[in-house]
Amino acid sequence: MKHSTDTKERLLDAAEEVFAREGYRAASLRAITARAAVNLAAVNYHYGSKRELVEAVFARRLQTMNQARMRGLAQVREQARAAGRRPSPRTLIAAFVEATLGQDRSGPGERHFMALVVRSFSDTDRTVQRAFENYMKPAFDALRAAMTEALPALPAADLWWRLQFTIGAMIRVQHLALAADTAANTAPRTPDAAAIRLLIDFVYAGLSAPPAAPSRHPAAAQGELS
Amino acid sequence: MKHSTDTKERLLDAAEEVFAREGYRAASLRAITARAAVNLAAVNYHYGSKRELVEAVFARRLQTMNQARMRGLAQVREQARAAGRRPSPRTLIAAFVEATLGQDRSGPGERHFMALVVRSFSDTDRTVQRAFENYMKPAFDALRAAMTEALPALPAADLWWRLQFTIGAMIRVQHLALAADTAANTAPRTPDAAAIRLLIDFVYAGLSAPPAAPSRHPAAAQGELS
DNA sequence: GTCTATAGATTGATAGAC
DNA sequence: GTCTATCAATCTATAGAC
Numbered sequence: 001m002k003h004s005t006d007t008k009e010r011l012l013d014a015a016e017e018v019f020a021r022e023g024y025r026a027a028s029l030r031a032i033t034a035r036a037a038v039n040l041a042a043v044n045y046h047y048g049s050k051r052e053l054v055e056a057v058f059a060r061r062l063q064t065m066n067q068a069r070m071r072g073l074a075q076v077r078e079q080a081r082a083a084g085r086r087p088s089p090r091t092l093i094a095a096f097v098e099a100t101l102g103q104d105r106s107g108p109g110e111r112h113f114m115a116l117v118v119r120s121f122s123d124t125d126r127t128v129q130r131a132f133e134n135y136m137k138p139a140f141d142a143l144r145a146a147m148t149e150a151l152p153a154l155p156a157a158d159l160w161w162r163l164q165f166t167i168g169a170m171i172r173v174q175h176l177a178l179a180a181d182t183a184a185n186t187a188p189r190t191p192d193a194a195a196i197r198l199l200i201d202f203v204y205a206g207l208s209a210p211p212a213a214p215s216r217h218p219a220a221a222q223g224e225l226s
Numbered sequence: 227m228k229h230s231t232d233t234k235e236r237l238l239d240a241a242e243e244v245f246a247r248e249g250y251r252a253a254s255l256r257a258i259t260a261r262a263a264v265n266l267a268a269v270n271y272h273y274g275s276k277r278e279l280v281e282a283v284f285a286r287r288l289q290t291m292n293q294a295r296m297r298g299l300a301q302v303r304e305q306a307r308a309a310g311r312r313p314s315p316r317t318l319i320a321a322f323v324e325a326t327l328g329q330d331r332s333g334p335g336e337r338h339f340m341a342l343v344v345r346s347f348s349d350t351d352r353t354v355q356r357a358f359e360n361y362m363k364p365a366f367d368a369l370r371a372a373m374t375e376a377l378p379a380l381p382a383a384d385l386w387w388r389l390q391f392t393i394g395a396m397i398r399v400q401h402l403a404l405a406a407d408t409a410a411n412t413a414p415r416t417p418d419a420a421a422i423r424l425l426i427d428f429v430y431a432g433l434s435a436p437p438a439a440p441s442r443h444p445a446a447a448q449g450e451l452s
Numbered sequence: 453g454t455c456t457a458t459a460g461a462t463t464g465a466t467a468g469a470c
Numbered sequence: 471g472t473c474t475a476t477c478a479a480t481c482t483a484t485a486g487a488c
Contacts (some may be wrong), residue, residue: 008454023350025251028481039454044483046453122348122401124249161424164402165395172394175348198387198438205435206428233471255464265472270465272471 008046012218016057016109020116020188024054024128051127059105061113064098072099073146088224089150090204093166096143099199101174101191115188118175140167151208158211166203173199234272236262242335246342246414250280250354277353284357291326295365298325299372315376316430319392322369323426327400327403341414344401355401366393368421377434384437392429399425 014036018027029050035038047053073096080087105111119134144163151159177191240262244253257275259266273279283387298321306313331337348359370389403417 021350023251025249026350029483030481039456040482041455041484042453048483119348119350122345124247124252124345158424162428164398165425165428168394168396168398168401169391170392170394172397175394176390195387198384198390199257201435201438202388202391202432206432209427209431212424212427214480228488254462256462266464267466267473268471276464 007036007038007042007209011038011042011053012057012060013109015053016116017112019057020053020112020119024123024125027052039087054127055131057113057116058135061110061138062135064102065113065135065139068103069096069099071141072096073142077146077149087146089147089199091151092143092150093204093207094144094200096139097170097203099197100139101170101195101199102193104190111188115178118171118178121171136167147207154211159207162207165206169199169203220221233264233268234260237272237279238286239335239449241279242342243338245280246338246345247281249345250349250351255279267422269420279339280353281357283339283342288361291329291339291361293324294329295322296368298322298332299368303372303375307311313372313376315373315434316426318369318376319430319433320426322365323396323422323429324363327396328362328419328422328424337414340400341404342395344404347397348381350356362393373433380437385433388433391432393430395425 009110012033015027016033018032018035021027022031029043030040032053033043036042043050043053047056073092076091076095077087080091101114105113117132117135120128120135123129123132140163142160147163148156154162173191173195177195178188181188237258241253241258244261247253248257249311258279259269262268269276269279273282299318302317302321303313303335306317316369331339343358343361346354349355351356354445370385373385373389374382380388385430399417399421403421404414407414
């Protein structure tokens with residue numbers, strides 16, 4: 001081996017960036033290898049195929065990012081237990097959102113990973129869809145378990161939907177941050193702290209709203225909330 | 227002209243379906259023309275290029291869909307004015323969400339248009355991004371104007387963000403509905419009325435939450451909401 | 453491990469007969 | 471307006487020299 005580790009790692013960094021910018025399908029191995037300054041054939045030698053390359057890009061960040069989210073939730077639960085009370089839904093959702101969107105990302109390709117996640121959200125390709133699911137599901141399940149404990153009065157189905165709305169709002173924030181960076185032609189940044197703060201307020205209000213009344217007419221539900 | 231109208235229209239229907247299922251980039255003109263049962267060269271003859279074809283697909287639905295959303299908002303404002311009160315934020319947001327997600331779509335390609343919109347949300351291609359923007363912006367601005375009137379105490383910047391969170395949650399709902407249809411191998415359907423109802427409750431709670439307090443520590447804001 | 457060279461397939465677009 | 475046939479460009483993947 002000459003610089004195999006270098007080449008292999010540089011390929012991951014370049015792939016993360018190019019996949020994020022161009023999308024999986026549109027990104028060509030030629031663009032990636034050119035960005036990494038390695039030979040085209042290196043992709044096949046080190047990873048076997050384009051598909052396995054993008055899987056490796058996700059796999060590299062997956063564990064770290066999910067652990068950060070789990071740790072955020074665990075800390076809140078621990079502090080609550082130490083104080084002898086139930087974890088508050090607001091601190092739980094704040095920890096989850098901050099761990100997902102607010103993390104400082106300083107590594108070479110690390111800044112591009114969230115861009116890749118957003119792009120993968122509605123990607124057509126099955127490999128990419130599975131990768132997105134692998135990224136989102138463990139943390140979503142952990143959040144759901146924690147919120148079930150924090151909001152015992154809310155039916156499980158309602159909670160599930162509300163957490164899906166939360167995911168959607170989070171993706172939108174990350175997407176807007178990326179679109180702004182693209183328009184300004186700058187490297188991807190973390191969303192503004194102010195936007196994250198507003199997001200937490202918004203989804204907390206939505207999550208902790210009273211369960212829907214079984215009323216027939218939409219207007220009838222108005223009184224209970226306003 | 228022999229059946230030029232038929233061919234031109236059938237191409238739009240097929241393109242709407244194939245673009246929605248495969249994504250703009252991955253969809254090939256051969257797949258589209260095969261689905262439409264027309265000759266490959268017909269795309270170039272009737273539309274000029276793949277890019278102009280997808281633009282025509284969006285253009286066909288754009289006006290109708292935006293008018294439906296505008297009309298929903300206008301009706302609410304009119305009813306409120308007739309009753310001599312301010313339009314309630316809940317009925318406004320309900321009208322907007324219903325007009326966007328709850329519309330019955332029975333036309334041949336019409337059912338696939340919302341799938342195309344969701345896919346286009348994070349599409350890499352510039353043409354597709356512009357088309358998505360054209361679809362979303364007029365209705366978003368109308369909603370923002372109406373909500374500004376309905377929530378006069380909320381700072382404009384806060385309202386803007388909260389409406390963006392709302393868009394994100396709406397896209398998530400449509401995306402989940404589509405993913406379920408794809409998994410079940412059925413044609414795209416409108417999201418469940420129950421999910422739409424929960425979505426409206428969620429975003430209404432988030433939109434009408436009190437403006438953020440200028441507190442430094444996140445936990446300090448808890449008291450005002452719980 | 454890295455390189456050149458190329459196979460093999462697919463694509464968007466178009467020329468030209470009918 | 472519709473068709474066949476094909477061009478020219480692009481892509482992933484790989485064989486084989488070094």
